[in-house]
Amino acid sequence: MSEKTAVPFQGTPEQEAQLKEVIAKHRNQPGGLMPTLQEAQGIYGYLPIEVQTIIADGLGKSLSEVYGVATFYSQFSLTPKGKHRISVCLGTACYVKGSDKILEAVEAKLGIKSGECTADGLFSIDSCRCVGACGLAPVMMVDEDVYGKLTAEQVGKILDSYKD
Amino acid sequence: MTIEQLNEIKAKRADIVKVRTIIAEEGEKLAAQTGYRKQVLVCGGTGCTSSGSMKILDALNNELEATGIKDEVLVVRTGCFGLCSLGPIVIVYPEGAFYAQATPEGIKRIVDEHLVKGEVCKDLLYKETVHEDGSIISLYETNFYKKQKRIALRNCGVIDPENIEEYIATEGYQALYKVLDSMTPDQVAQEILDSGLRGRGGAGFPTGRKWMFTKDAPGDVKYVACNADEGDPGAFMDRSILEGDPHAIIEAMTIAAYTVGACQGFVYVRAEYPVAVHRLQVAIDQAREYGLLGKNIFGKGFDFDIEIRLGAGAFVCGEETALLTSIEGNRGEPRPRPPFPAVKGLFGKPTLLNNVETYSNIAQIIRNGAAWYASMGTEKSKGTKVFALGGKITNVGLVEIPMGTTLREIVEEIGGGIPNGKKFKAAQTGGPSGGCIPAQYIDTPIDYESLSALGSMMGSGGLIVMDEDNCMVDVSKFYLDFTVDESCGKCTPCRIGTRKLHQLLTKITDGKGEPKDLETIKDLATHMKSSSLCALGQSAPNPVLSTLQYFGDEYKAHIENKTCPAGVCKNLLSYEIVKDKCVGCGMCARNCPASAINKTDYIAPGKKLPAYEIDTSKCIKCGVCITNCKLKAVIKK
Numbered sequence: 082m083s084e085k086t087a088v089p090f091q092g093t094p095e096q097e098a099q100l101k102e103v104i105a106k107h108r109n110q111p112g113g114l115m116p117t118l119q120e121a122q123g124i125y126g127y128l129p130i131e132v133q134t135i136i137a138d139g140l141g142k143s144l145s146e147v148y149g150v151a152t153f154y155s156q157f158s159l160t161p162k163g164k165h166r167i168s169v170c171l172g173t174a175c176y177v178k179g180s181d182k183i184l185e186a187v188e189a190k191l192g193i194k195s196g197e198c199t200a201d202g203l204f205s206i207d208s209c210r211c212v213g214a215c216g217l218a219p220v221m222m223v224d225e226d227v228y229g230k231l232t233a234e235q236v237g238k239i240l241d242s243y244k245d
Numbered sequence: 246m247t248i249e250q251l252n253e254i255k256a257k258r259a260d261i262v263k264v265r266t267i268i269a270e271e272g273e274k275l276a277a278q279t280g281y282r283k284q285v286l287v288c289g290g291t292g293c294t295s296s297g298s299m300k301i302l303d304a305l306n307n308e309l310e311a312t313g314i315k316d317e318v319l320v321v322r323t324g325c326f327g328l329c330s331l332g333p334i335v336i337v338y339p340e341g342a343f344y345a346q347a348t349p350e351g352i353k354r355i356v357d358e359h360l361v362k363g364e365v366c367k368d369l370l371y372k373e374t375v376h377e378d379g380s381i382i383s384l385y386e387t388n389f390y391k392k393q394k395r396i397a398l399r400n401c402g403v404i405d406p407e408n409i410e411e412y413i414a415t416e417g418y419q420a421l422y423k424v425l426d427s428m429t430p431d432q433v434a435q436e437i438l439d440s441g442l443r444g445r446g447g448a449g450f451p452t453g454r455k456w457m458f459t460k461d462a463p464g465d466v467k468y469v470a471c472n473a474d475e476g477d478p479g480a481f482m483d484r485s486i487l488e489g490d491p492h493a494i495i496e497a498m499t500i501a502a503y504t505v506g507a508c509q510g511f512v513y514v515r516a517e518y519p520v521a522v523h524r525l526q527v528a529i530d531q532a533r534e535y536g537l538l539g540k541n542i543f544g545k546g547f548d549f550d551i552e553i554r555l556g557a558g559a560f561v562c563g564e565e566t567a568l569l570t571s572i573e574g575n576r577g578e579p580r581p582r583p584p585f586p587a588v589k590g591l592f593g594k595p596t597l598l599n600n601v602e603t604y605s606n607i608a609q610i611i612r613n614g615a616a617w618y619a620s621m622g623t624e625k626s627k628g629t630k631v632f633a634l635g636g637k638i639t640n641v642g643l644v645e646i647p648m649g650t651t652l653r654e655i656v657e658e659i660g661g662g663i664p665n666g667k668k669f670k671a672a673q674t675g676g677p678s679g680g681c682i683p684a685q686y687i688d689t690p691i692d693y694e695s696l697s698a699l700g701s702m703m704g705s706g707g708l709i710v711m712d713e714d715n716c717m718v719d720v721s722k723f724y725l726d727f728t729v730d731e732s733c734g735k736c737t738p739c740r741i742g743t744r745k746l747h748q749l750l751t752k753i754t755d756g757k758g759e760p761k762d763l764e765t766i767k768d769l770a771t772h773m774k775s776s777s778l779c780a781l782g783q784s785a786p787n788p789v790l791s792t793l794q795y796f797g798d799e800y801k802a803h804i805e806n807k808t809c810p811a812g813v814c815k816n817l818l819s820y821e822i823v824k825d826k827c828v829g830c831g832m833c834a835r836n837c838p839a840s841a842i843n844k845t846d847y848i849a850p851g852k853k854l855p856a857y858e859i860d861t862s863k864c865i866k867c868g869v870c871i872t873n874c875k876l877k878a879v880i881k882k
Contacts, residue, residue: 111592112554112574119516119555153576153733154557156516172478173676173709174635176723182867186838189865210560210727211478212517214295215635216329216642227295233867234836 090131099124100132104139114140114150118157127158163198163205165243168222172211179233180219184208186233187221190240204240246536246543248422251413258414261319264338265403268383272339281319283360288334288402290325290488291481291520292642296346298333304349305335308356318360321411324489324524326402328389330641331371336384343384345371388658389640394621396629397445397482397605398645401489406524409531412492418537420611421496424503425545428611430460433504437607439615441627446472446563446600447675447704448780449626449693455597458587459505462595467507469498470591470598472568473514473521476560477676478727480707482631483601485643487514487521490605491528495538495551497599497607502549505597510551513568517558526553560677560731563705564779565598567733578735579779600705602631622648626692636673636709639664649690652682656710667712671795675704677724677731678784680791681717700791702784716813717796718803722750724788732781739782742773746789754814758804763793812881815866819882820859822870826878829854833870833879839863842870 103120107113117136122128128151137144151157169184184206188194191204198205214220217229221236228239261279264272265286276282287293287302302322309315326334331345335355342365344355351369358364367375373387384390395401404411412418424433438453459467471494475483487494498510514522529551532538540548554572561567562577569591571577590596606628610618619627626648632655635641639661646655652672656662663669671681680701682689689695693703711720725747734740746769749762770786777783793800802810809817822833824847834842834857841863847856859870859879870879 112572114574115554115557115571119557149576150574153578154559155730156556156558173673173707173723174479174633174641176478177636177709177711177715177720182865185865185867186869189839209517210476210558211481212295213291213481213484214329215479215481215633216292216332217295218635218641220295229295232872233838233869234873236838 090129092125092129092131096124097135100135101139104136108140114142114147115154118147118151122157127161129159129161161198161202163203165204165224166222167204167206167240168209168212169195169206170210170212170214170218170220170222171208172215172218174211174215175219178218180221180231182233183219183221183231183236186236187240190237203244248426248543251418251422254410254413255416255419258410262404262411262414265321265336268339268341272341276339282317284319284321284338285355285360286321286323286336286338286402288324288326288332289322289406289520290329290332290401290485291518292325292329293332293334294520296332298347300349301333301335301347301352304352305356308353309360312356312361314356314360321405322407323403324401324406325398325485325643327398327485327643328371328640329643330639337365340365340381341383342366342381343371343374344369388661389642389644392650392654392659393645394629394647395645396609397486397602397631398489398643399609400493401485401643404490406489406491407527407531409492409528409535409537412490416612417492417608418496420608421499421537422543423611424500425543425547430504430506433500433611434460436615437504437610440606440610440618441615441622441625442603442606442610442618443626443693444600445602445606445630445705447678447702449703452599452603455587455599456501456504458585459595459597462588464595466594467505468591468594468596469502469505469507469510470569470572470596471498471510471512471604472563472565472598472600473512473518474556474563474568475515475518475601475705476563476731477678477705477707479635479676479709480633480705482633482643482706484515484518484521486601486605486631487518487525491521491525492532493605493608494525494601495528495532497604498551499538499542499549500607500611501597501599501604503547505595507597508548508550510549511554511572511591512551513554513556513562513572515558516555522553522555529553559733560727561733561779561781564781567779568598569596576733578733579781581778602706623690623692623694625694630691630703630706632674632706632708634660634708634710637663637667637712637715638710646691648692651688651690653687655691655708656687660710663710663712667714670711670713670715671717673701673709673711673720673788674707675702675784675787676707677727678702678780678787679704680787681711681720681795683795700787700794702787714811714813716754716809716811717792717799718750718754718809719811719813721789721792722747722754725750725785728781728785732785736776736778736782738773738776739778739785742769742777742782743785745769746773746786750789753800753803754809755816756803756807756814758800760804762804763800766793818866819861820864820866820868820870821880821882822857822859823878823880824856824858825849826876827856828852828876828878829856830875831857832873832875833857836869836873838867838869839865841865 567579
């Protein structure tokens, strides 16, 4: 397992009750594992092995099958994300307009690499392949906010505005 | 729902929608009859939403409330108009006044001056729509729209996608009625075949033939599916169609289901497209409510329903067998074909799978006839194609052109040319599976055959324009980086081959390339093309091969001279401050994101403050210092 995390699992009984409802809803649906994982990630924010175990038991599948699917798709995360999730678009339209420099500026500013989370848990960085806002390239998203037509020097100020 | 009820809804709403397609005096008269003096269209596509169009919508509604003209003005949130770089976009009818890059302050003026007093705010209009003498020209007369032919996008930016009655007003669901009422499945499949429509997902397989195969496949249970897993980074036409005209897909899938004998449909859509997913779900719910999905549609004894399945970020799931495996809830790995999905697809049953843009043409082919569709385009590529125009081009956005339009018309006329006085270098089509069309082939007519002949492909329709500042070796490395990430790992030629290709390209861009590397690349590419399991691996070498073919000199410069002619590859570059030019203003140091610029003790002759220098060990070569230095004291070597 390459995706390890030092953060212990802190699921609440409420979350588990929600998850059980989701599992019951998809148990008899053909191909129900993907929607279950998607909704489970919505509840917990990520898919730690504890959650995958509950899903495997609930759907009557082996843990290895659940783990196999969870690690296949880039949208599923086995490690927790920061309070603010930064996503720099590395799609073609953004790339030819220099989004790699935006990503480097974010990494330099926060002192972490793409795929990592800052020690204080405030920010995590990911790159993504096209959010479809190619007209605004290069684009970065912080949580649900989209920042378009970016330059590397704007990055610092944008990130500072999330620190409060 | 009966045809009489459908026609009643159409009659009730038709004029309101029609106001948005005609302008000038006729539009004025019609607008007066509809009960709405003015209509304000606000783009609610992802591009404009990202530029803040929802705030514009709120501001507009507040202003209308405040001025007391709310009941006379109809506000419509539409899908994408296509000119994404000008967002947020607001259009006022019946004048057809096209306001670009709207702001809340601008909205106040538009309400006070235009909507209340009837005076168009000319200074806020998109400049291409205002003549030098101050008169307004229609948006459809601008260079951007003039050469376009909107079929797949006909309702995008025109109707409210969350209101089924607006779709019905534009002949929506008439084709479905025609099919259920008076056509046999054979006739429908034949009509689609005769139209010459080919798969718009990239491969270009004749759509009618696919429908016939699935129709003729034995089996009681069949499925239809829609591929909305638009994975090519830089392509966003499928998303825009789902956001702007979702009922067109529902109607087409229902027609397809009747033709092949299916009763359940699935739309597999990227989870990265939340707006599209939402609109499609709203549309499905409305279609059910109106009896256009579900049991006994139009009372003709035909049942059909659609379910949305979300992807989870895997490019390979755009491949048909991988997509179906993913809907089944598994790792989205492709499997060998045959058997093709038409024989053995979803859950082992015969399955018809088409892409969003392909479906968006179906209802219009049924209504207007195969001959109408076949009258557009070239001999072997009929109809139109939507392209997502991106990269170094003035009018970034979505364009739909008849097949056979030349690349020059797209880039120079529709796209408005290359910004900042730079030179066109190449256009990339087909994304990670495609290749480049260099400047010397700019007069190539765009269709399936001519693109393949140039070593590129139609692909799903991403068209990325590159100028002299883009390094072609770097661009191929970018695509290989993508395919290394996205290779599912099932077959060795793709899993290992993409990685080896990427390593070789990295070696070259790092300045460590050797002449024999180019031979190794060609050899490896040949094996990958012939032995990979699916199109992802088979086409992954295309970006390298095509750039190698047309820009071989650039590869050689990296290998033999250890230089990057475009000035992109970092390991072949360094940044330096020319100390005698530096006045010590510190702008570079303040803006450096890596804190790599420090003050020195040296004061240049005639200057008052000490010069700065770059700590190359910390420098990330982002170029911010260059853009910030007014004296051009920072140079790139």
